[in-house]
Amino acid sequence: MLRVRPALHCRSLLRRYATVSGPHALVFLEHREGVIDSGSLSALTAAQQLGGQVTGIVIGAPDQVKGVVEKAKKLKGLNTVIHSASEQYAHSLPEAVSPLFEKLLGESSPYTHVVSAHSSSAKSILPRVAARLDLPAVSDITSLEHDASSNATTFTRPIYAGNAIATVKAPSSLRLKFFTVRSTAFKAAAADESVQAGEQTVDPVEVPNLPTQHVRTDLTKSDRPELGSASRVVSGGRALKNAETFNSTLEPLADVLGAAIGASRAAVDAGYADNSLQVGQTGKVVAPELYIAIGISGAIQHLAGMKDSKLIVAINKDPEAPIFQVADVGLVADLYQAVPELVEKLKQ
Amino acid sequence: MRPSAVRLLNILVPVKRTVDYAVKIRVNPDQKGVDLNVKHSMNPFDEIAVEEAVRLRERLKDEVKSIKVVTIGPTKAAETLRTALAMGADSGIHVEVPDSAPPPEPLGIAKALRAVIQREKEGVDLVILGKQAIDDDASQTGQMLAGLLDWAQATFASKVDVDPKAKTANVTREIDGGLEELKCQLPLVVTTDLRLNEPRYASLPNIMKAKKKPIEKLTPADLKIDLTPLLETVKVTEPPKRKGGGKVESVDELIAKLKEAGITPVKS
Numbered sequence: 001m002l003r004v005r006p007a008l009h010c011r012s013l014l015r016r017y018a019t020v021s022g023p024h025a026l027v028f029l030e031h032r033e034g035v036i037d038s039g040s041l042s043a044l045t046a047a048q049q050l051g052g053q054v055t056g057i058v059i060g061a062p063d064q065v066k067g068v069v070e071k072a073k074k075l076k077g078l079n080t081v082i083h084s085a086s087e088q089y090a091h092s093l094p095e096a097v098s099p100l101f102e103k104l105l106g107e108s109s110p111y112t113h114v115v116s117a118h119s120s121s122a123k124s125i126l127p128r129v130a131a132r133l134d135l136p137a138v139s140d141i142t143s144l145e146h147d148a149s150s151n152a153t154t155f156t157r158p159i160y161a162g163n164a165i166a167t168v169k170a171p172s173s174l175r176l177k178f179f180t181v182r183s184t185a186f187k188a189a190a191a192d193e194s195v196q197a198g199e200q201t202v203d204p205v206e207v208p209n210l211p212t213q214h215v216r217t218d219l220t221k222s223d224r225p226e227l228g229s230a231s232r233v234v235s236g237g238r239a240l241k242n243a244e245t246f247n248s249t250l251e252p253l254a255d256v257l258g259a260a261i262g263a264s265r266a267a268v269d270a271g272y273a274d275n276s277l278q279v280g281q282t283g284k285v286v287a288p289e290l291y292i293a294i295g296i297s298g299a300i301q302h303l304a305g306m307k308d309s310k311l312i313v314a315i316n317k318d319p320e321a322p323i324f325q326v327a328d329v330g331l332v333a334d335l336y337q338a339v340p341e342l343v344e345k346l347k348q
Numbered sequence: 349m350r351p352s353a354v355r356l357l358n359i360l361v362p363v364k365r366t367v368d369y370a371v372k373i374r375v376n377p378d379q380k381g382v383d384l385n386v387k388h389s390m391n392p393f394d395e396i397a398v399e400e401a402v403r404l405r406e407r408l409k410d411e412v413k414s415i416k417v418v419t420i421g422p423t424k425a426a427e428t429l430r431t432a433l434a435m436g437a438d439s440g441i442h443v444e445v446p447d448s449a450p451p452p453e454p455l456g457i458a459k460a461l462r463a464v465i466q467r468e469k470e471g472v473d474l475v476i477l478g479k480q481a482i483d484d485d486a487s488q489t490g491q492m493l494a495g496l497l498d499w500a501q502a503t504f505a506s507k508v509d510v511d512p513k514a515k516t517a518n519v520t521r522e523i524d525g526g527l528e529e530l531k532c533q534l535p536l537v538v539t540t541d542l543r544l545n546e547p548r549y550a551s552l553p554n555i556m557k558a559k560k561k562p563i564e565k566l567t568p569a570d571l572k573i574d575l576t577p578l579l580e581t582v583k584v585t586e587p588p589k590r591k592g593g594g595k596v597e598s599v600d601e602l603i604a605k606l607k608e609a610g611i612t613p614v615k616s
Contacts, residue, residue, distance in 0.1 A: 032525075091528070093530075094491065094494070094501055094503075095500055095501065098495065119524055120503075120504060120521075120522070120523045120524045121523065121524070123487055123491070123503070124491055124501065124503045124504075125491075126491075127454065127487075127488035127489075127491035127492045127495070128491040128492065128494055128495035128501065129495065130455070130488075130492065130495075131455060131458055131491070131492035131493075131495035131496050132495045132496070134455075135455070135578075136453050136454070136455045136577075136578045136579050137454075137455075137486075137488055138579065139485065139486045139487055139488060140485065140487075154582065157485075158485065158587065159483065159484055159485055159584070160367070160373045160382060160482070160483055160485070161482060161485065162587060163372070163373045163382075163587065164373060164375050164382055164584050164585065164586065164587065165584070165585050165586070165587050166581055166583075166584050167581070167582040167583045167584070167585070168579050168580065168581055168582065169579065169580040169581075169582050170579055171578075171579075171580060173578075174578060174579075211499070211500035211532060211533040211536075212500045212501075212502070212530050212531070212532045212533070213530065213531045213532075214528070214529075214530060215518065215529040215530060215531050216528070216529050217523070217526065217527070217528045217529075218526050218527045218528075219525045219526035220525060220526045226525075228524070232611070256613045256614070257611070257613060257614065258614035265542070268543075269542075269543070275506075275522060275542075275543060276522075276524070276525055276526055281482065281485070282479075282480075282541075282542050284524075289611070290606070290609070290611050300369075300370075300372065301369070307587075307590060310609075311606075311609050311611070312590075312592065313602065313605075313606070324592060324593060324595065325590075325592045325593060326590045326592040327592045327593070327594070328590075328592060328594055328605075329594055329595075329596055329602055329605045329606075330592070330593070330594065330595040330596065331595070331596050331597075331598075331599070331601075331602050332595065333599075338599055341599045342599050342602065342603070345599060345600070345603055346603065346613040347613065
């Protein structure tokens with residue numbers, strides 16, 4: 001590594017010295033049913049902005065990994081894809097995968113940054129790994145800047161439900177900089193058939209007497225676009241009265257717009273919608289092209305999840321509802337008249 | 349008579365004093381932080397954690413031996429401990445941090461919690477934390493603590509069933525796109541999601557009783573931990589403002605605005 005070729009002239013030698021190891025990010029590529037999560041693709045984009053090498057890591061059961069690795073190798077911006085397969089990795093249990101990360105990220109590791117989506121799975125794993133390595137982590141970043149000469153990385157991240165933005169610096173004293181990425185703040189990295197990243201297999205680290213066992217997973221079935229990555233979202237609140245009117249009112253509008261359906265916490269708590277549809281500080285953060293808030297008053301916690309949407313439309317009976325302060329287009333009307341009328345006129 | 353082989357459950361619930369969730373926060377003009385001269389209360393997810401501990405005792409009766417609450421924070425964080433005691437916890441530990449100190453990071457807090465757990469003579473079988481604090485929104489402390497202790501973890505729990513005899517817990521977690529159920533061995537770290545339960549209000553008699561419950565005071569030095577942040581907060585700023593408020597009178601106008609923005613219906 002430190003071998004210097006005599007032919008190097010002074011300036012490039014200096015530059016080489018200044019960036020002695022250069023940033024090298026390890027990006028955790030999550031996948032489900034053979035498809036790489038869109039949140040991980042956004043994390044990859046964020047990792048590229050560090051300006052150095054980018055390695056992706058794919059972990060899973062033996063039957064899951066192979067296909068995903070082939071897809072990962074075609075992603076623009078990845079230099080290498082490393083992968084490790086074990087039956088123990090099938091459900092990404094933090095207790096099972098943490099030892100593998102610890103091995104990869106030990107003192108002699110080439111990596112300078114560890115990057116993932118701010119997804120429920122990565123959120124469970126990354127802080128555990130960071131703590132095992134005695135390092136802090138930066139959550140849910142919306143932008144970053146790496147200074148190669150000082151080896152410091154500066155991030156911005158929302159705090160207080162998005163009501164303030166903190167600028168946080170991970171100094172050079174931190175050997176590894178862990179961060180999770182808000183996927184709506186970075187474009188998803190694209191596939192490119194002409195690229196082919198290198199590939200490397202890593203032996204799994206088997207954990208004897210794993211203290212946690214996976215019992216089952218129940219995924220909410222839906223034909224609609226996935227809420228977190230949809231370009232259009234139609235969202236309903238408490239004013240929808242019950243689960244039936246929630247669905248019968250929102251579904252036709254979502255259909256005509258090709259939109260995902262979301263919900264406020266009030267609607268979820270009242271049982272109108274499944275909690276995987278919740279938009280807000282404690283649910284999903286979305287930033288679609290179009291967000292239609294129907295019968296949602298606009299509590300701080302809800303706004304935290306949608307105020308970066310490009311165009312916000314609000315339909316609410318109460319002209320004083322806080323949602324109108326952020327809505328680009330507000331209509332004060334009874335949603336039971338306005339929404340069906342909107343659907344009819346959009347169909348024409 | 350109780351069979352002596354059964355180890356009774358000792359539960360620890362870490363709580364944080366945060367700006368009340370209903371407060372509209374303001375960023376200080378010096379961009380060093382937000383105005384903290386506002387109403388504070390217990391982090392909402394921590395209320396859920398305390399509630400779950402108390403409900404576990406209501407279900408398991410004598411099998412839950414103790415519920416301890418712990419906070420790492422300034423002098424006023426003692427109020428948050430009292431609230432937790434009024435909800436039904438038995439005793440509290442306050443690791444007092446000087447009011448002037450910068451807010452500790454999740455890693456520092458996790459190390460402090462590990463030190464607290466290691467001091468407990470009877471041990472701790474279950475730690476229940478909130479899934480995130482609503483001030484820093486980090487969502488790290490529980491996972492870090494589980495890592496430091498090398499315990500099992502179950503994050504974002506919406507249902508917790510503990511079997512003290514088998515020393516296991518079945519936990520339903522909220523994951524992206526649905527739910528997942530895990531079976532975890534104790535000792536275990538659980539973090540609470542919103543739907544785990546509806547926290548109770550402390551009754552006046554319980555608030556009075558809570559005043560007599562013991563709170564042990566410690567300092568970071570007692571625990572031999574350093575809470576100095578490793579990350580530097582450079583500044584805190586206002587988020588970009590949206591210029592909302594554009595109202596339309598009718599559905600037709602609304603559709604015109606959608607068209608203007610290039611949004612057209614999809615053909616199915």
